[in-house]
Amino acid sequence: MSVDTVTLSGSGRTAPTTAVRFRPRTYEEAADVVRGRGPRGAIARGLGRAPGDAAQNAGGSVLDMGALDRVRSFDAATGTVVCEAGTRLDRLAETLRPSGWYLPVVPGDRRITVGGAIGSDVHGHDHRTAGSFTRHVTSLELLTADGSVVTVLPGSPLFEATAGGLGLTGIVLAATLRCRRIATSLIAAATERAADLDDLLARMAGYGTRLPYESAWIDLMARGRATGRSVLVRGVHAPLDALPVRDRRAPLGAPALLPPLPAVPAFAPTSLLGRTAMGLVNEVRHRAAPRAATGVLRSFDAFFRSPDALPRTPSPAGRGGFVRYQFTVGPGREETLHRVVRRLSTRACPSSVAVLERLGANGPGWLSFPAPGWCLALDLPAGLPGIGRFLDGLDDEVAAAGGRVGLARDSRLRPELLTVMYPRVAEFRALRAETDPTGAFRSDLARRLGL
Ligand SMILES: Cc1cc2nc3c(=O)[nH]c(=O)nc-3n(C[C@H](O)[C@H](O)[C@H](O)COP(=O)(O)OP(=O)(O)OC[C@H]3O[C@@H](n4cnc5c(N)ncnc54)[C@H](O)[C@@H]3O)c2cc1C
Secondary structure, X not given: OEEEEXXXXXXXXXXXXXXXXXXXXXXXXXXXXXXXXXXXXEEEEOOOOOOOOOOOOOOOEEEEHHHOOOEEEEEOOOOEEEEEOOOEHHHHHHHXXXXXEEOOOOOOOOOOEHHHHHHOOOOOOOHHHHOOHHXXXXXXXXXXXXXXXXXXXXXXXXXXXXXXXXXXXXXXXXXXXXOEEXXXXXXXXXXXXXXXXXXXXXXXXOOOOOOOEEEEEEOOOOOHHHOOOEEEEEEEEOOHHHOOHHHOOOOOOOOOOOOOOOOOOOOOOHHHOOHHHHHHHXXXXXXXXXXXXXXXXXXXXXXXXXXXXXXXXXXXXXXXXXXXXXXXXXXXXXXXXXXXXXXXXXXXXXXXXXXXXXXXXXXXXXXXXXXXXXXXXXXXXXXXXXXXXXXXXXXXXXXXXXXXXXXXXXXXXXHHHHHHHOOXXXXXXXXXXXXXXXXXXXXXXXXXXXX
């Protein structure tokens, strides 16, 4: 097992801290690290793609799970796969695809691990129909505080605390997943433009689940009557008869990569991309999208391209990193969404990501983020003047509307809002106190929010 001392941050690159990083290659090595932890405890880390500080542990131990990445078994008849926690979702997807199976949930970023997907209970753009990742987990092997390995099944308190539990109930060593059947390796996509936020919400609310993947990019630079103007993208795994006849003989092959929607040229270095330039970029981005196009066949890569399926714009974050702000508010709380979008537009927040989704039923975890309603995700430059106070104001709006921010992406939530947003946090703390009385599992996020 390799061991080194490193400075780590999340993908937002804010608040880096230093820890001893262990890279176990076997379950025994992982158990040794947990048993031999120091007073600052230990936390699992996947690929560190969570934007905030969930996979950091200042002055303590971090278990990098990347070497535990074997797919142990795959049943091509039932689509059941057993894999280790460090298995990357993008690699797993490519293993499954030729057999006619795919990931049960496809998040915006597939360069993440199975353990990270469970620790954050990730969701995809089809959350209304598929639910979150841990809904498709049928069993877990969890390394607990005393160094023993237990099998954890859905429906048990330990499963519900671990699903979206940010690594604080133990280290997931392996998981059994139920995958999704696919007939082809293409997505049939539809794109349309919405003139403003009301228009967008009406289009999203009025649509069924025929094209279950759905997300909208909102132009936060647009103001006045255009506030909330957006581009809406929907898609479904293409059935065989959607393919041209010549492609039907090998529908699950690696498709010739269809070009994504045209990328907007970066006409300024990212660090210099100010509000005026960002406004121009967004103008081009909005106009570049088709007014209405249906049945366009795209490769999975082109369709699910992170952070959304739309043309990329340069990030305004520059070297200072970014704060990913993501929240949900329930159905009937559209006025809150309007107010937040108006506040962002009035402030001309230069966010290259501004993705709106509709979410379905709650995730199974006590700290799972997905909840029914509207979910907006933004990336804001961490160096934006006054960003802390501004986002505190948005937190207050969201909490007052019964909504919540996503903890795996968070790096700055005030602890007093945690219980308002996550009413089951008391149960989570009680379970931790019972199963981990000496606090073996700790992270920067856990200390910051008092989890
Ligand atoms: C561009 C981009 C797009 C994204 N899109 C989405 C999206 O569409 N939907 C969504 O839900 N999220 C999304 N995310 C968030 C991100 O995918 C998640 O936070 C994910 O958990 C990161 O996985 P990771 O393997 O890198 O885990 P890390 O970032 O390393 O860890 C995340 C959490 O999981 C815990 N963890 C990791 N491995 C284990 C393990 N083996 N056992 C127990 N706990 C573990 C960690 O302790 C930490 O609390 C996106 C992030 C980015 C940067």
